[in-house]
Amino acid sequence: MSQSTLRKVHPSVYVLLLVVLAVFLVPIYMAVITALKNPAEISLSTAWKLPSKLYWRSFADALDLLLPSLKNSVVLTVSGTVISALVGSLNGFVFSKNRFRGSEILFTLFLFGMFIPYQIILIPLFQVLRSIGIYGSLSGLILAHVVYGIPITTLIFRNFYDQIPDSLVESARLDGAGFFSLYGRLFLPLSIPGFVVVGIWQFTQIWNEFLWGVTLTKQDAQPVTVGLAQLAGGQAVSWNLPMAGSFLAGLPVLLIYILLGQYFIRGLLAGSVKE
Amino acid sequence: MVGSKKNTLYAVLVLVPSIFLLAVFVYGFIGNSFYISLTDWGSGAGLQENPVKNFVGLYNYRELFTGFIHERFRQDLINAIYYSLFLVAGTLALGLFLAILLDKGPKGEHIFRTTFLFPMALSFIVTGTIWRWVFSPKGGVNVIPTWFGMEKGSFLWLSSRELVWTFNWQNVLQIIAVILFLIFAFTFYTGWKKGKRRQLVLSGSVAGLFLFYALVLHRFMPPILPYEETHGFSLATIGVIIAAVWQYSGYTMALYLAGLRGLPVAMYESAKMDGAGDLTYYFKIAIPNMWPITLSAIIILSHISLKLFALIFSMAGADNASTGHPSVLMYLVTFRANNFAVGAAISVILFLMAALFIIPYLIQSYRARR
Numbered sequence: 001m002s003q004s005t006l007r008k009v010h011p012s013v014y015v016l017l018l019v020v021l022a023v024f025l026v027p028i029y030m031a032v033i034t035a036l037k038n039p040a041e042i043s044l045s046t047a048w049k050l051p052s053k054l055y056w057r058s059f060a061d062a063l064d065l066l067l068p069s070l071k072n073s074v075v076l077t078v079s080g081t082v083i084s085a086l087v088g089s090l091n092g093f094v095f096s097k098n099r100f101r102g103s104e105i106l107f108t109l110f111l112f113g114m115f116i117p118y119q120i121i122l123i124p125l126f127q128v129l130r131s132i133g134i135y136g137s138l139s140g141l142i143l144a145h146v147v148y149g150i151p152i153t154t155l156i157f158r159n160f161y162d163q164i165p166d167s168l169v170e171s172a173r174l175d176g177a178g179f180f181s182l183y184g185r186l187f188l189p190l191s192i193p194g195f196v197v198v199g200i201w202q203f204t205q206i207w208n209e210f211l212w213g214v215t216l217t218k219q220d221a222q223p224v225t226v227g228l229a230q231l232a233g234g235q236a237v238s239w240n241l242p243m244a245g246s247f248l249a250g251l252p253v254l255l256i257y258i259l260l261g262q263y264f265i266r267g268l269l270a271g272s273v274k275e
Numbered sequence: 276m277v278g279s280k281k282n283t284l285y286a287v288l289v290l291v292p293s294i295f296l297l298a299v300f301v302y303g304f305i306g307n308s309f310y311i312s313l314t315d316w317g318s319g320a321g322l323q324e325n326p327v328k329n330f331v332g333l334y335n336y337r338e339l340f341t342g343f344i345h346e347r348f349r350q351d352l353i354n355a356i357y358y359s360l361f362l363v364a365g366t367l368a369l370g371l372f373l374a375i376l377l378d379k380g381p382k383g384e385h386i387f388r389t390t391f392l393f394p395m396a397l398s399f400i401v402t403g404t405i406w407r408w409v410f411s412p413k414g415g416v417n418v419i420p421t422w423f424g425m426e427k428g429s430f431l432w433l434s435s436r437e438l439v440w441t442f443n444w445q446n447v448l449q450i451i452a453v454i455l456f457l458i459f460a461f462t463f464y465t466g467w468k469k470g471k472r473r474q475l476v477l478s479g480s481v482a483g484l485f486l487f488y489a490l491v492l493h494r495f496m497p498p499i500l501p502y503e504e505t506h507g508f509s510l511a512t513i514g515v516i517i518a519a520v521w522q523y524s525g526y527t528m529a530l531y532l533a534g535l536r537g538l539p540v541a542m543y544e545s546a547k548m549d550g551a552g553d554l555t556y557y558f559k560i561a562i563p564n565m566w567p568i569t570l571s572a573i574i575i576l577s578h579i580s581l582k583l584f585a586l587i588f589s590m591a592g593a594d595n596a597s598t599g600h601p602s603v604l605m606y607l608v609t610f611r612a613n614n615f616a617v618g619a620a621i622s623v624i625l626f627l628m629a630a631l632f633i634i635p636y637l638i639q640s641y642r643a644r645r
Contacts, residue, residue, distance in 0.1 A: 013381055027409055030408060100283045100287065113297050113301040117602065119622035119626075123308055147296045151297075208399070208400070210400050211584055246404045269529065
């Protein structure tokens with residue numbers, strides 16, 4: 001409601017909001033205090049108590065264990081994001097400003113790819129990566145993220161370019177701009193916000209992905225989600241390490257969310273196909 | 276807008292790599308998975324260079340639904356339905372509640388919004404690891420009752436084997452028939468209210484058919500299992516559902532908040548003029564007006580609920596049967612047991628469940644764009 005100042009906010013609203021806020025922060029509280037406890041101090045019955053003395057070692061230990069997979073995730077995420085954003089930008093430009101007969105049907109067929117449960121393509125993907133010799137490596141994972149990122153990046157860029165008036169394109173065309181000069185000289189420079197939205201979206205998705213990470217990589221190419229799952233999955237492990245590891249694995253996306261939250265939300269809302 | 280011929284040529288050329296990749300990696304792979312599900316690949320040495328694959332028709336599907344060894348699949352399927360129902364209902368309700376609280380712009384709105392939405396940015400593996408600790412049987416939330424002088428809780432959040440709302444799998448077709456009967460009886464009722472004769476006749480006769488099956492025909496069908504098998508709502512899934520609702524309520528909150536703020540102020544003012552209180556405004560006017568948002572949220576969330584794989588994996592472990600989901604079972608069957616054909620069959624069933632929502636949604640959005 002735009003004229004919200006006209007309306008009073010009842011005090012009970014604040015009470016309710018604060019209660020929900022507290023409940024929402026419970027997992028974070030538990031993770032923080034457990035990560036900062038000396039392993040000897042961690043026991044189930046004192047799980048809610050603050051640490052008696054701050055113990056920072058767990059972060060360094062978790063970092064040691066996660067470092068190889070963190071490195072993999074950085075390489076994977078950066079290259080996957082850059083490539084799929086470029087592809088999506090060109091595709092979005094075509095679907096928005098260079099429509100042709102059947103382009104709407106084609107676009108819908110593109111979108112279908114982002115709604116499938118990825119189990120349905122997993123076995124053939126595994127076979128194909130194996131037969132072209134990149135199964136288990138980072139490049140196989142990058143390929144998967146680029147290919148299955150095409151629908152969402154195309155969608156976001158299309159919605160973004162739809163906001164650029166057609167008249168602008170018409171006049172540029174009358175001035176003799178061809179397909180590529182129109183894209184390179186006019187659209188690309190205007191696309192920075194679009195790249196930010198798509199970049200954040202893809203970065204978050206690829207960084208957080210687990211299914212392909214756990215099925216398509218071998219030990220030395222594992223992304224951080226798989227590394228964390230292994231760190232936390234062992235039976236005898238004490239809880240300070242997984243909690244500290246969770247922070248390390250969540251930190252990059254959390255930073256992006258805090259610094260560039262509005263763009264994250266725009267990508268989020270674009271995920272629900274709309275005109 | 277349609278450009279010149281040369282333009283169209285470039286446009287198509289730019290798309291060619293994407294078209295090729297999606298044709299192979301999406302449509303081709305879906306077809307291939309379907310084909311694999313009709314073979315017996317993996318009953319022998321599945322990983323060798325040229326594995327033996329014999330065509331066995333729908334055998335794997337028949338085994339999954341009625342075979343002795345696939346009891347876990349059937350419970351996982353029931354779990355998947357409940358996961359979806361509760362995730363959708365929970366996130367819609369909590370998201371709407373938060374959006375209404377925030378609609379009038381309380382102080383600190385930005386902080387509230389940011390906090391409610393941040394879990395969405397995180398990986399299921401990160402949040403699942405933390406929630407697993409919160410729900411650990413002897414600590415975490417089970418300690419809370421002791422703050423109020425009560426006994427420590429003893430509920431095994433993620434490993435309870437208890438089932439409620441149980442039914443016998445032998446009656447599953449009957450139950451499906453009753454549910455379909457209720458759905459068509461409802462459309463019959465709305466057709467009757469709106470005076471639409473065609474809808475009335477059509478849904479009435481379909482409803483009648485399902486009722487006839489449930490009451491009469493079912494008794495004469497051979498049982499799909501030779502023995503009774505109990506399935507139901509697995510209480511161990513509650514913990515996962517809570518974590519998933521926590522993670523996705525911010526999303527519905529953002530959708531609804533945008534929706535509420537998109538409604539014209541005049542709508543609120545005229546409702547006030549007619550003497551409506553805030554509650555009446557939200558429930559009688561605002562929420563019905565946001566039906567399109569609700570609908571697309573339902574579709575996106577049911578789709579997300581089919582991707583709970585990583586959350587279940589990190590919270591409860593892949594081997595934990597009581598929190599199982601077909602997506603987790605598919606992983607176990609395919610990549611641990613190397614039974615590719617059965618894994619493919621499970622993935623096809625998951626895919627069909629998703630397609631049920633997605634295809635109508637895509638067709639509708641295609642029509643809206645035209």
